[in-house]
Amino acid sequence: MGDSNGSGMDRRALLGGAALGAGLIAGGVAAAPQAAEAQVLFPKAGGGFGGPFGGGGSVAGAVCRSENDLYDCEVEGKLPADLDGVFYRVGPDPQYPKPPQWTMDIPFDGEGHISMFRIKDGHVDFRSRYARNQRWKAQHAARRSLFGMYRNPATDDPSVKGLSRGTANTQIVYHHNRLFAMKEDSPPVAMDPLTLETTDDYYTFGGGMKSLTFTAHPKIDPHTGEMIAFGYEAKGFYTPDIEVFSCDKTGKVNWSAWVKSPYTCMIHDFGVTQKHIAFLATPLAANQELLAKGGPHWAWDSSLPSYLGVMRRGGDGSDIQWIKGPGWMATHTMGAWSEGDKLYFDVDGAPGNQFPFFPSVHEPFDPKASVGRVVRLTADMSTKNPDGYGRETLFPQITGALSRQDDRYHTVPYRWGILNGGGWNLLDHQTGKAQTFTLPGAMLAEATFVPRHRNAPEGDGYLIGVASHMKENGRSDLLIVDTQDIAAGPIATVHMPYRVVGQIHGLWVPGDQLPKHA
């Protein structure tokens, strides 16, 4: 998760949403959806839906909605001649304004809009397309919003009963020649990686995946090429069931296990090592009272503990230990590995709720408690962990969110991490040193690591990501920064003529891994 186009959380959107969230818990909202106005217009103010600027539509840069092709973008600086691949991005970009009773819907509920920068031979081609998922197609045909509140099916227009509610707006992954756009409440949407054409609006790995949901953050095993993934609420809305599974390089499911979460809560990311699987249950919990009132799926219940669930990878799940800990929140995995029976699981997290548009049950939202840092979780699977799981803050001076790593080091020990906050922070776990790239006047989206070449050492390459210039109506540049000296600033800048669609996460796919067609 994270913001659509900003450095860390966007305070305007978060704080605007906080008050609305409290109102929802307290008072509830009207029930039946109404037909939208004939004309399309996003509200000028109020409500989190419509983007990180908190409403305002096209005028305020809160929505993009436009599917664009820019062949041969302008490039300033020195784009490495041998840089060959695609930088994909995805974020929520509301397809339609909500009917009046759901205008307080949250930014995370926007339809997934995927963009790509194809880089080769010193040229950059840009394209953006919505995922043509079931939701998008129904709304496109109706020319209006048909889905109500974030992950609350009772708020939908009756005409869409039975359709997937998935927005495909959170992250993309590339595996067995397919690009997958993912939202954790639904199966992935498959797209052509070269054209962004949607090829399957409800991908189930040929029926091999039984879960009704699929995480936005699967991992790829660098040794086997397997993709390891999970779904929570896997047996349907509100269920505590989790399916964890893997597929081989061809997409065939080759392992599956079922476990149950101690309570039904957001499990946004997970840890995968060569030996273990780890889930973190934190108090952003499904709340029946809130749902009945037409609220979003989650509420922050500070009375709940956290649980670190650790199980053997490849087993049947019966060995899972749910190790109790204090209530706190974490969203993204930086890296994870095992040494013998010991699990190391690095995440970004904070003492309290980081998403104020998800209402707090017991106390007001506390901005200070929402500040994220890198936290290392540990557990020893040779014991019952009677003292709970280990939890140590790393790089305490660096705050932010959207933690990443060199994606070639999924499941294995790693040295380099990335955290987005006050700039792009490149963290060296070996020396404990941090380097930061900042760009005053711009909002920096999440940075993605690009290896310098196929066999480059870990962390040797580039950080790539989008900067949006506030004084230019959000006009965007794609920045390429050399990890050998990130403070020196971009070695190349791709100038876009407009603000590109917002992003939660990005993905780099090397050119030699792309399909050969077209």
Added chain:
Amino acid sequence: MGDSNGSGMDRRALLGGAALGAGLIAGGVAAAPQAAEAQVLFPKAGGGFGGPFGGGGSVAGAVCRSENDLYDCEVEGKLPADLDGVFYRVGPDPQYPKPPQWTMDIPFDGEGHISMFRIKDGHVDFRSRYARNQRWKAQHAARRSLFGMYRNPATDDPSVKGLSRGTANTQIVYHHNRLFAMKEDSPPVAMDPLTLETTDDYYTFGGGMKSLTFTAHPKIDPHTGEMIAFGYEAKGFYTPDIEVFSCDKTGKVNWSAWVKSPYTCMIHDFGVTQKHIAFLATPLAANQELLAKGGPHWAWDSSLPSYLGVMRRGGDGSDIQWIKGPGWMATHTMGAWSEGDKLYFDVDGAPGNQFPFFPSVHEPFDPKASVGRVVRLTADMSTKNPDGYGRETLFPQITGALSRQDDRYHTVPYRWGILNGGGWNLLDHQTGKAQTFTLPGAMLAEATFVPRHRNAPEGDGYLIGVASHMKENGRSDLLIVDTQDIAAGPIATVHMPYRVVGQIHGLWVPGDQLPKHA
């Protein structure tokens, strides 16, 4: 002609170009084209090429280049529920930066980028596409500019010899179910009016058009549905020959005549009445010395007279009278009609050169002499016009360019005219009164008239056109203003999330005239 996105002429672009023009005449430029840099980057300053802001590329909003689809644009205000049709626009949008020796190329040389707003049932869908003409395709494949200076073939890369140099960037017209994008140096490019797909990159009316060129301003006879057009330099580069012809509703050429211009000069528009055809030759003349130096096609030669050429429509052209007058300049037809043997021909024009990027031969560019007004030209074909043609300035208080009318009144007496300058001016020839719509802080592109309904009286309907907001990095709105009260401002505003591609001219096509497919 006119500016790409502004109210009247853009002074920055014009004045920036003037000095360069003078330099060209004086000193000449290097000769052989070189391969472009691998990376694409427009110059940050200097030179007129790259848009009305005078260079600067994407960052300065000088180029767009992005082909976009925005389904269901945001609409504020009250879009008339029965408004049904397409507003098309076209303008030059440089596909590639020029190699170093041609960076002083003029804004008019950008490749034609067509955009459309499809309006129906209170919804607006936007699309923009380049015309895939021969030039665009060759440059797209090469990923660089291959054509040198504006209408100077000697400056081209050898690889494009024999290809049409046409940019299709000036105006569009809709006839026999085809959309034509036009540049006066080449045949029209045919496009699908619903998808903007290019269907013919060199349209010759099935071979019926013999001219090698085609005006950007054909007229449509409201009685017969015929399209009347002409081409100058019709027998090839630098020739004085003009073919004037018409085609019937199916596109079959049903009349053609050949005449010769007194000297080879820009004949951008023409007058067509039920009885007469009128051309105006003005001193923006082809200049061999300038062309040999790698300059643009035209130079302003104030020593030359003007000639109004009038001939019988439907004849063989042998009756043409070239009636001499003083040197002055005019670009666009507002309207034209005949009363018996008398021709009335309203244009916008100015005492001196209006395009300073076309060098002046004898004296410096004079901004004051470039200010345009509506001028009524008259000639009596029952006499030899021994005193020259009549020339009377109308609405002297209104200055501007890009004159238009209710397009249903081509060839016949008309009441309402439109002139773009300091706002949208709606001129009533019956009362002599002018109304003006202004929008401070925005640049207004040319206004196009939209009839309120199929049988609405002349001038009863809307002005439609694009406003670009300077404080929002040029972000565009499409405005719909009611001609019953244009000073009241837009009745509806279509909010775009970005600056849409620049425009020279626009065209409204009612929905009931569109093809039924797709």
